[in-house]
Amino acid sequence: MAIRLTKPWQELTADAIRALPGQLGVYQLADGEGRVLYIGYAGGRSLFGLRSAIAEARARLGASARRFRYEVNQQYMSRYEELLMLHVADHGALPSETRDAPRKLGRLSPVAAGKDDGSRAQ
Amino acid sequence: MDLELSDEQKMIVATVRRFVREEILPLEAKLDPDASELPEEDFQRLSAKVKTMGFWGIDIPEEYGGPGIDLTTRTLMAVEMAQHRAGLYAPCYGVFGGAGLAQLYEASEDQKQRYLYPTLRGEKHGFFGLTEPSGGSDPARAIETRAVKEGDDWVLNGAKIFISGADKADYGLVFARTDKSKGRDGVTCFIVERGMPGFHVRRVVHTLRSTYYATELQFEDLRVPQRNVLGEVNRGFAIANDRLTRQRIPYAAGCIGIAVKAQEMAIDYAKLRQTFGAPLATRQAIQWMIVDNEIDIRTSLWLVLAAAHKAERAEPYRTEAAMAKLVASEAGGRVVDRAMQIHGGYGMTKDLPLERWYREMRIRRIGEGPSEVQRHIMARDLLGGSFH
Numbered sequence: 176m177a178i179r180l181t182k183p184w185q186e187l188t189a190d191a192i193r194a195l196p197g198q199l200g201v202y203q204l205a206d207g208e209g210r211v212l213y214i215g216y217a218g219g220r221s222l223f224g225l226r227s228a229i230a231e232a233r234a235r236l237g238a239s240a241r242r243f244r245y246e247v248n249q250q251y252m253s254r255y256e257e258l259l260m261l262h263v264a265d266h267g268a269l270p271s272e273t274r275d276a277p278r279k280l281g282r283l284s285p286v287a288a289g290k291d292d293g294s295r296a297q
Numbered sequence: 298m299d300l301e302l303s304d305e306q307k308m309i310v311a312t313v314r315r316f317v318r319e320e321i322l323p324l325e326a327k328l329d330p331d332a333s334e335l336p337e338e339d340f341q342r343l344s345a346k347v348k349t350m351g352f353w354g355i356d357i358p359e360e361y362g363g364p365g366i367d368l369t370t371r372t373l374m375a376v377e378m379a380q381h382r383a384g385l386y387a388p389c390y391g392v393f394g395g396a397g398l399a400q401l402y403e404a405s406e407d408q409k410q411r412y413l414y415p416t417l418r419g420e421k422h423g424f425f426g427l428t429e430p431s432g433g434s435d436p437a438r439a440i441e442t443r444a445v446k447e448g449d450d451w452v453l454n455g456a457k458i459f460i461s462g463a464d465k466a467d468y469g470l471v472f473a474r475t476d477k478s479k480g481r482d483g484v485t486c487f488i489v490e491r492g493m494p495g496f497h498v499r500r501v502v503h504t505l506r507s508t509y510y511a512t513e514l515q516f517e518d519l520r521v522p523q524r525n526v527l528g529e530v531n532r533g534f535a536i537a538n539d540r541l542t543r544q545r546i547p548y549a550a551g552c553i554g555i556a557v558k559a560q561e562m563a564i565d566y567a568k569l570r571q572t573f574g575a576p577l578a579t580r581q582a583i584q585w586m587i588v589d590n591e592i593d594i595r596t597s598l599w600l601v602l603a604a605a606h607k608a609e610r611a612e613p614y615r616t617e618a619a620m621a622k623l624v625a626s627e628a629g630g631r632v633v634d635r636a637m638q639i640h641g642g643y644g645m646t647k648d649l650p651l652e653r654w655y656r657e658m659r660i661r662r663i664g665e666g667p668s669e670v671q672r673h674i675m676a677r678d679l680l681g682g683s684f685h
Binding site: 218220249251252253254256277279282283285 | 465
């Protein structure tokens with residue numbers, strides 16, 4: 176099973192956000208070149224799940240965030256930490272706009288990104 | 298065994314209960330329902346407060362700087378410390394400190410210097426690596442991770458799964474097979490460091506429990522020096538077994554703490570909620586659920602205190618610990634389930650902690666040995682000898 180987020184990127188527009196589900200899950204925001212700027216989650220306190228969580232993150236990051244992708248996931252907290260650890264493993268640091276990471280983030284040494292088979296189901 | 302708590306025990310229980318209700322619950326109300334850690338400033342503030350109270354590191358033996366609280370009292374404290382949303386797997390979010398891996402108290406002085414003392418100072422963290430993809434309930438036979446002696450080192454190859462905390466740990470106790478021809482007498486315990494080449498935390502294993510998750514490990518030609526063998530070669534199974542037995546008491550106590558809190562919520566709600574012109578508490582169906590909850594809680598509590606009492610006196614307590622773990626984990630699940638039923642739709646929401654307890658409590662019937670293995674342990678003790 177693939178562990179990296181492999182959902183397709185979408186343009187980060189108001190219409191795209193309005194179409195999002197109100198479910199719990201995780202997401203990434205990226206710049207125009209596809210560099211991940213922020214990793215977040217829609218948790219049990221988000222009013223409208225992914226829809227409101229991504230809208231809030233978009234407002235916070237401003238124009239630098241151009242694209243997004245998400246994964247509906249009830250285990251959003253462990254998946255969120257996993258995505259943060261994967262980013263650190265692949266890029267050596269947290270995404271530039273991620274300033275609210277857990278106090279004690281673990282470390283993964285996953286198989287290389289190219290060997291990820293992308294089979295995780297939504 | 299005296300069934301009445303001493304004045305000191307009553308005072309300690311009341312102090313911990315007040316701490317949970319006045320310090321933990323208000324902070325928790327602001328966190329995500331699946332959170333497992335406090336903001337750094339709150340963690341530091343509350344840890345300092347616990348130190349002032351004299352309760353820091355309650356499970357650390359007195360000769361290593363612990364407060365010297367007896368096991369029965371610590372068990373009562375563990376019941377109290379679990380009584381909040383994250384309490385089952387992160388009691389009081391760790392502000393009472395930890396004791397480290399108990400097996401390290403039997404380590405060599407060199408090993409204590411490198412691993413135990415830094416752990417007791419909060420500078421290092423360890424994990425316990427026993428379960429493998431081939432199984433966890435019968436580690437003596439299921440362990441396939443191999444350790445082969447090469448010069449002064451051991452070379453480990455294999456995998457572990459459902460290992461909590463390995464991604465955040467500095468070192469861990471890893472059990473590997475050092476003699477294929479022997480079952481439980483062919484397993485050795487190694488102290489493995491996170492930074493050793495060939496040590497990999499491959500992925501998070503996502504389960505019902507979204508917090509304090511498990512991981513999958515892989516060892517690829519991982520070289521471990523001889524001085525990192527814990528205990529004797531081929532005698533690792535006894536180390537694993539000792540840990541499994543002693544861990545069952547706090548494990549059971551946590552289940553009871555959650556059950557106590559769920560019961561308190563159920564009673565409050567049953568008195569408040571009106572249906573057909575009368576409070577739920579007046580309905581026999583609800584009353585019986587409340588009574589069954591109380592029977593489950595008290596039965597579990599006495600069993601775990603009996604296990605703690607025997608362990609405290611250094612008497613054999615394997616059957617008592619297995620019984621306490623079995624009954625408390627199953628009873629806790631039933632209590633939370635009934636509390637959810639009484640709460641109706643609200644019981645299913647993340648507004649209340651019940652749904653988190655329901656998910657996490659289900660794991661308790663598997664973790665630290667499933668119910669069936671607890672029965673197997675008790676049957677073996679009652680009937681004598683090992684069956685297989």
